[in-house]
Amino acid sequence: MNAAFTHKPAPDRPPPRISVGAVGWMRDNLFSSWMNTALTIVAVYILITLIPPFVQWALLDANWGGRDRSICDANKDGACWTFIKVRFLQIMFGLYYGANPDQVWRPVLAFALLIALAIPLFVESFPYKRYVSIGLLVVFPFVGYGLIHGQWFGLPVAETSQWGGFMLTFVLASVGIVCALPIGILLALGRRSNMPLVRTLSVSYIEFWRGTPLITILFMASVMLPLFFPAEVDFDKVARAMIGIALFQSAYTAEAIRGGLQAMPRGQFEGADAMGLKYWQSMRLIILPQALKISIPGIVNSFIELFKDTSLVAIIGLLDLLNMAQTASRSIEWKGYDIEAYLFAALLFWICCYGMSRYSQALERKLDTGHKH
Amino acid sequence: MTTLRADAVNQAPNQDPRSLIIEMKQVNKWFGEFHALKDIDLSVEPGERIVICGPSGSGKSTMIRCINRLEEHQKGDIIVDGIELTADVKHIDNVRREVGMVFQHFNLFPHLTVMENCTLALIWVRRMPKKDAEEAAMKYLERVKIPEQAQKYPGQLSGGQQQRVAIARSLCMNPKVMLFDEPTSALDPEMIKEVLDVMIELAEEGMTMLCVTHEMGFAKTVANRVMFMDGGEIVEQNKPDEFFTNPQYDRTKLFLSQILQH
Numbered sequence A: 001m002n003a004a005f006t007h008k009p010a011p012d013r014p015p016p017r018i019s020v021g022a023v024g025w026m027r028d029n030l031f032s033s034w035m036n037t038a039l040t041i042v043a044v045y046i047l048i049t050l051i052p053p054f055v056q057w058a059l060l061d062a063n064w065g066g067r068d069r070s071i072c073d074a075n076k077d078g079a080c081w082t083f084i085k086v087r088f089l090q091i092m093f094g095l096y097y098g099a100n101p102d103q104v105w106r107p108v109l110a111f112a113l114l115i116a117l118a119i120p121l122f123v124e125s126f127p128y129k130r131y132v133s134i135g136l137l138v139v140f141p142f143v144g145y146g147l148i149h150g151q152w153f154g155l156p157v158a159e160t161s162q163w164g165g166f167m168l169t170f171v172l173a174s175v176g177i178v179c180a181l182p183i184g185i186l187l188a189l190g191r192r193s194n195m196p197l198v199r200t201l202s203v204s205y206i207e208f209w210r211g212t213p214l215i216t217i218l219f220m221a222s223v224m225l226p227l228f229f230p231a232e233v234d235f236d237k238v239a240r241a242m243i244g245i246a247l248f249q250s251a252y253t254a255e256a257i258r259g260g261l262q263a264m265p266r267g268q269f270e271g272a273d274a275m276g277l278k279y280w281q282s283m284r285l286i287i288l289p290q291a292l293k294i295s296i297p298g299i300v301n302s303f304i305e306l307f308k309d310t311s312l313v314a315i316i317g318l319l320d321l322l323n324m325a326q327t328a329s330r331s332i333e334w335k336g337y338d339i340e341a342y343l344f345a346a347l348l349f350w351i352c353c354y355g356m357s358r359y360s361q362a363l364e365r366k367l368d369t370g371h372k373h
Numbered sequence B: 001m002t003t004l005r006a007d008a009v010n011q012a013p014n015q016d017p018r019s020l021i022i023e024m025k026q027v028n029k030w031f032g033e034f035h036a037l038k039d040i041d042l043s044v045e046p047g048e049r050i051v052i053c054g055p056s057g058s059g060k061s062t063m064i065r066c067i068n069r070l071e072e073h074q075k076g077d078i079i080v081d082g083i084e085l086t087a088d089v090k091h092i093d094n095v096r097r098e099v100g101m102v103f104q105h106f107n108l109f110p111h112l113t114v115m116e117n118c119t120l121a122l123i124w125v126r127r128m129p130k131k132d133a134e135e136a137a138m139k140y141l142e143r144v145k146i147p148e149q150a151q152k153y154p155g156q157l158s159g160g161q162q163q164r165v166a167i168a169r170s171l172c173m174n175p176k177v178m179l180f181d182e183p184t185s186a187l188d189p190e191m192i193k194e195v196l197d198v199m200i201e202l203a204e205e206g207m208t209m210l211c212v213t214h215e216m217g218f219a220k221t222v223a224n225r226v227m228f229m230d231g232g233e234i235v236e237q238n239k240p241d242e243f244f245t246n247p248q249y250d251r252t253k254l255f256l257s258q259i260l261q262h
Helices: A021-029 A034-060 A070-074 A081-086 A088-093 A095-099 A105-121 A129-149 A165-191 A196-210 A214-223 A237-263 A266-274 A279-316 A321-329 A338-367 B002-007 B060-067 B089-098 B114-124 B130-143 B159-172 B189-204 B216-222 B240-245 B250-260
Strands: B022-031 B034-044 B049-053 B075-080 B099-102 B177-181 B208-212 B225-230 B233-238
Touching: A070 A081, A081 A088, A081 A338, A088 A095, A088 A165, A088 A321, A088 A338, A105 A129, A165 A196, A165 A237, A165 A279, A165 A321, A196 A237, A214 A237, A214 A279, A237 A279, A266 A279, A266 B099, A279 A321, A279 A338, A279 B114, A321 A338, B022 B060, B034 B060, B034 B233, B049 B060, B049 B216, B060 B075, B060 B177, B060 B208, B089 B099, B099 B159, B114 B130, B114 B159, B130 B159, B159 B189, B189 B208, B189 B216, B216 B240, B225 B240, B225 B250, B233 B240, B233 B250, B240 B250
Parallel strands: B049 B208, B049 B225, B099 B177, B177 B208
Antiparallel strands: B022 B034, B022 B075, B225 B233
């Protein structure tokens, strides 16, 4: 062999100026074609006609002060946030706490406890996650109920039928989510089981609940369920709504998780089997962590839907955030200010749902280990 | 069938069954109507290194996958390390503890680090304390020459590195037999050698190996028996030099001429 040539790699050169930076971005995204340019102009025109008047009404000309409607009636050009301010406790915590502001510390304390318990679970390095989870899932529900409902510790009773507003929405949605996830996992595994009985039961359950509208389930839980129990058993209305929502939601969660399970390559099951892991070990350690990660968008999507669907409890006479806001705006003192009520409810719904959405995206990024099957 | 067996050289006829690590007797397997394995007889002594080749669909993967019950055979007996494979889950679990398997597509668990991949079975199947498991895993990661990748995720490694992790993961369980199902077929050409080197080292240490592969160089170097399968049958088996220089059947000759002509 002769002396070989040595290949010297060519150096990297920067891209043309016009394809990078703000100019490049605008060229690519706003003005890449005649059609795109036209759409950009139309969109900008629409934004200019809509946003300034809204800001004028909602912020600049808005009424914030006072305790009654006189100030709002004097200035009809702006939004009446006085109404939201005065009825804030009612919209957030329902009729009882709206009428008893001195008791509001109870739901606030319950919520603060919940947050305090939940935060450590999101801290990567926190060592006692197991105990905190037990506290959160087993102990907290009783403490929270005791605080909000009262009766124990000599606290005045706040009947569940008097619960409402954002608090009710939050309680119903969280109970639904917390119950639906484990039941959904079991149903999804059951639907893919080799055992015909387990499979049939799971499929029947999922198809039954999925084929029934939530509104019907709530109605049945409220009207039909008491028929099956002796007359003296007074089944709490909120509890019935919770059970109905949890059963309904678990069917949807199960289907979202089944999608994730089906996306798992067969090699993962075989790898786990070949190592001698038992069924539940391989599910818990290998399959579910990956399948749940794949299902996050679907699961969170159904949870967001659930959060908004809690408004349907109006059918059984419970007033969630939306219905409580509406009720407040129909009181004699504040008649006519329902736009403000709806906007405020919409804002709270949006904050919660967008929060869930962002959290799920962050979770997906965190769990991404750079592997594509 | 019997004529084939008569030609099967290198197989001591009066083998003492107790000294065999794997014994397959008249094993049959169907996928629906498709007859995938036809009356397979196979005896493997401890320390044997068997290379199995053959065209795709010939049943070679199916055969070795029956040995750890990833596939269920419908007729015949399979005895691994004295344990008969039946529907009994306990037997299956016991066999799987003794048999390591390396797959074509690695089948590493992408949500776990390399270290966690290796310690998983030690911790959950062998019930070993985490610290001991990590020490053992490190030993095998050093053996496959990637201890420095222990904290990475499989998705961050090259194909060759992933396959070496997969080998280390199987070795951690200290298996009596290693099954290799086309371990280099999914690799880029530049990475085949690093995996084969690890396998050769393993063979030199006396591991019992059954290896489905078309790496004929590897077969010549380490195998003490090369087997050709076609249509769900073991057509021919022999010592490597005999097998390659003097194949007995036209089907074997045709196959060898096709894979060796490049």
